Amino acid sequence: MKPTIYDVAKKANVSISTVSKVINGTGSISEKTKKRIWKVIDELQFQPSIASSVKKAMKTIGLLIPDISNPFMAEVTRAIEDNGRKKGFNVIICSTDNDSTKEDEYIAMLKQKYVDGMIVATGLKNSDAIRQLIESDIPVVMLSRDVPKLPVHTVMVDDFQGGYEAGAYLARLGHRKIAMIVENINIPSIKNRVNGFKEGLTDSGLSSDDLTILYSSLDLDESGQVCLDLLENQENRPTAIFVSTELLAFGVFRAARTLMIQIPNELSIVGFDNSILAKLSNPPLTTVAQPIEEMGDKAVELLVDEITNNKEELKKVMQRVVMSPVLIIRDSTAPIS
Structure with a gap:
């Protein structure tokens, strides 16, 4: 079997990305480490793939998302892709389906493809995936x-504030029997x-x-049945429902x-995300809007800064950017009658 970059990294006692940086002449690697890696490469007669030799020209970002069919995630992906292209980077999209095995496999694959950096918009249930990162x-x-x-x-929205705004708004409308899905x-x-x-x-x-x-x-049939069970009881039927994400709102509508x-x-309904579905629903959905464009722009900006600067001191100052959500009032809510 031909030796792989994993074999080189293991024998040289360094990470795969360190081997990649030495091969491509990037990053701040000590001369001592470079010599050790090149010695192992010669000993194993390892031949770098074509991908590594053109890596600098490719300028690629890996993006992990939980589900590309989720409209909110689709819009997040578009924002990242658009902002990445503006900065000269291509984006490889990996949809994990919230599967911990897929998370691990995709991260390993992206590392092998020599991506310049990763944006992770999924939960990372797999401890091996977290360790790899x-x-x-x-x-x-x-x-x-x-x-x-x-x-x-980290770039995220203030989820607590978003939930707070939704609760306070429904209370102002006079609702007292309230449910959350x-x-x-x-x-x-x-x-x-x-x-x-x-x-x-x-x-x-x-x-x-x-x-x-x-x-x-998030399955429409399941959420629809959950809502049916909730709303069939006329005596305790809620007058308002807040859903944690907009896909659940369509189970309520059904x-x-x-x-x-x-x-x-x-019945008043409040969602969370403000994807295109919120505007197209009938009636249009009152929802807590996440600043999708701004979040995608900031994520790409932080990643590209770290990729291009290659400074160890930059990596020590990790930013946790929390953006404010906005309650968008549409026609799915009304004062209690």
């Missing part, structure tokens, strides 16, 4: 996800939205203990149509 010399930026143990830049409370961003929503209610004089919280996947519940006269 920590040990890698490849610049990384987390987007919309917060992994405190990773020494990387969430996809996964174990995701930190979702948990922050729930906690913010609860505090928005309590600061408005309501008891969050009375808040009904239901869980559903259930309301089935039960002939009028939106917003009998």
Whole structure:
């Protein structure tokens, strides 16, 4: 078998990206380390791939997202791709489907492809994937996800504030029977939205203990059934529902149509994200908007700065950029009648 870059890295006792930098003449690598790596390359008779020799010309960023079919993630991807191209970088898109095995495989693949850096917009459930990123010399930026143990830049929205604004708004409209439907409370961003929503209610004089919280996947059939079960009980039927992400709102719309519940006269709905679906829904969805363009721009800016500067001191100053959401009021909400 032909030796690989993994064999060189293992025998030289360095990371794969360090070998890559030595081969491509990039980064700040000591002469002693360079000599050791070139010696191992000669000993193993390793021949670098064509990809490594043209790496500098390719200028490529890897992007990991949980699900490309999610409209919000599709818009995030477009923002990153547009901003990356403005700075001369191509973007490789990897959709993990929230699968921890895929996370690990994609990160390994991107490292092997010699990408200049990665933007990670998925939860990283796989500890091996997290370890790979920590040990890698490849610049990384987390987007919309917060992994405190990773020494990387982070760009995210203030999820707590977004949830708070939604709770306070529904309270101002006079709603008292309120429910929330969430996809996964174990995701930190979702948990922050729930906690913010609860505090928005309590600061408005309501008891969050009375808040009904239901869980559903993003599958339309499942979320629709969850909403049907919730809304069929006329005695305890909520007059307002807040969903942790907009795809869940369409389960509410479907259930309301089935039960002939009028939106917003009998049921108000507030979403989170402000994807294109919020504007196209019937009625248009009141939602908490994430600044998608600004987030994508900042993520690319931080990553490219680290890639191009190649300064060790830059890597020590990791930025955690938290942007403010905005409540966009449309026709899916109304004062309680």
